[in-house]
Amino acid sequence: xPKLEFLLTETRGRVGLVTLHRxxxxxxxxxxxxxELNQVLKDFDDNxxxxxxxxxxSERAFAAGADIKEMKDRNFIExxxxxxxxxxxxxxxxxxPVIAAVNGFALGGGCELAMMCDIxxxxxxxxxxxxxxxxxxxxxxGGTQRLVKAVGKSKAMEMCLTGSVNLTAEEAARxxxxxxxxxxxxxxxxxxxxxxQIANLSQPIVxxxxxxxxxxxxxxxxxxxxxERRLFHAAFASKDQKEGMGAFxxxxxxNFTHN
Ligand code: CO8
Numbered sequence: 656x657p658k659l660e661f662l663l664t665e666t667r668g669r670v671g672l673v674t675l676h677r678x679x680x681x682x683x684x685x686x687x688x689x690x691e692l693n694q695v696l697k698d699f700d701d702n703x704x705x706x707x708x709x710x711x712x713s714e715r716a717f718a719a720g721a722d723i724k725e726m727k728d729r730n731f732i733e734x735x736x737x738x739x740x741x742x743x744x745x746x747x748x749x750x751x752p753v754i755a756a757v758n759g760f761a762l763g764g765g766c767e768l769a770m771m772c773d774i775x776x777x778x779x780x781x782x783x784x785x786x787x788x789x790x791x792x793x794x795x796x797g798g799t800q801r802l803v804k805a806v807g808k809s810k811a812m813e814m815c816l817t818g819s820v821n822l823t824a825e826e827a828a829r830x831x832x833x834x835x836x837x838x839x840x841x842x843x844x845x846x847x848x849x850x851x852q853i854a855n856l857s858q859p860i861v862x863x864x865x866x867x868x869x870x871x872x873x874x875x876x877x878x879x880x881x882x883e884r885r886l887f888h889a890a891f892a893s894k895d896q897k898e899g900m901g902a903f904x905x906x907x908x909x910n911f912t913h914n
Contacts, residue, residue, distance in 0.1 A: 659695070660687060660691065661675065661676060661677050661685070661688035661691050661692075662674065662676055662688070662691050662692060662695060663676045666704075666705060667847050668851050669704065669705055669706040669851060669854035669855065670705065670706070670708070670847050670851050670854055671695075671699035671705045671707075671709070672708075672709045672711070672843070672847060673692065673695050673696070673708065673709070674711050674713075675688065675692075675710070675711070675712040675713075675717070675718055678713060680719070680722065681715065681716035681718070681719035681759075681760060682712045682713065682716045682717065682718040682719060682765070683719050683721065683723070683724075683725075684721050684722060684743070684764045684765065684768065685721075685722040685725050686722075686725065689742060689743050690742075693742065693745045693746075696708065696745070696749050696753075697745075697749075699749075700749050700751055703913075705751065705854070706751060706850075706853065706854025706855065706856075706858055706861070707751055707752045707753070707754065707850035707853045707854040707861075708749065708751055708752070708753045708754070708850065709753075709843065709846045709847055709850050710753060710754070710755050710756070710768075710772060711755070711756040711757070711758070711842070711843050711846070712757070712758065712759065712765075713758065713759065714758045714759055714778070714839050714840075715759040715760070716759040716760040716761075716765070717755070717757040717758060717759060717760060717765050717768075717781070718761065718764065718765030718768055719760045719763070719765055720762045720763030720764045720765050720786070720787075721740075721763060721764040721795075723790065740795050740796055743764070743796055744771060744796055744797075746768070746771045746772070747771050750862050750865070751861075751865075752850070752853050752861060752865055753771075753772045753773050753774075754772060754773065754775075754846045754849060755772035755846075756776050756777075756778075756842045756843045756847075757775060757776070757778065757781045757783075757824075757833075757842070758778035758839045758842055759778070759780060759781060760781075760782055761783045761784075762782070762783075762785070762786055762821075763787050763794065763798070764795075766783045766784060766798065766802070767794060767795075767796040767797045767798050767801070769783070770797050770798075770801040770802065770805060770832070771796070771801070773865060773868075774846075774849070775827075775832060775833045775834060776833065776834065776835050776836075776837065776845055776846045776849070777827060777828070777833045777837075777842065778836070778837060778838065778839035778841075779823075779837070780824070780839055781823070781824040781827070781833075781836075782821045782822070782823065782824075783821060783822040783824075783827050783832065783833075784818070784819075784822070785798040785802065785814050785818065786819070787815070787818065788815065788816065788817070788818040789818040793815070794815060799811070799815055802814065802815070802832075804872060805830065805831055805832040806822070806827075806830040806831065807830070810822070824836045855911070856911060857893065857895035857896075857899065857911040858913040859893055859895065859913065859914070860890055860893065863886040863890065866886070867882060867883045867886055893914060894912060895909075895911045895912065895913065898910060898911060898912070899911070
């Protein structure tokens, strides 16, 4: 594998851990970082020994947004021709669960990157915000869409329209954007622990659940319920369903084989 410039990666048990590592710029998300991130995520997604992924940054910053210096001279035609940011949302195509372990700044694209993940755990000093308006732009990767669904209209409007109202980890947890808050040095370990727990459950069923929950953001309730019911029926075609229910009936621990 080629050497990575902007990321550190490791595996812990069945969990793939990616650490954004561009300390000089508070993990500002430059194009090179996204090229590497997409490659690493794809490798983890393709690796059957990995069942879930954790993305983290440093204690100071998850990511302070897209790289403003790299973006400042771009023009409309370039953006349109190259579909600027189009590649930056590949994370949402990853089939395995992705947990964001957020410490410090999650601003602009950093907040959007966290929101592209399936679960967010935060350190108690984390800060979530969408300051784009102060740069004369608007959020470009979900800040006006996923944030509304996570925290509601009033908070999302206030955050995006002022660019200055941020959420602390506690506020983000109360609003539902974040599922749990820990002390900063615990966040990654706790995220890995949850990821490991998920990674040892039936992988095809884990994927079905992720698919079904994501459908709830795309389609009306009746269609979502049909989608869920079809997958529920299909789950009975898996060996893991026989194993899971058999183990319960026999009062023993299930041993899932991901089939
Ligand atoms: N881009 C480029 N460089 C940055 C960025 C950034 N977003 N954020 C910080 N840096 C750099 C600083 O320029 C500084 O570099 P240098 O030492 O060479 O001057 C270094 O990181 C340290 O930063 P500060 O000295 O500013 O540190 P402070 O602790 O004083 O302040 C802040 C921390 C408050 C986080 C401050 O750095 C800041 O306001 N950063 C910009 C935050 C921002 O506006 N983010 C939104 C960017 S726009 C965006 O994200 C569009 C989204 C596009 C979609 C992305 C898809 C996922």
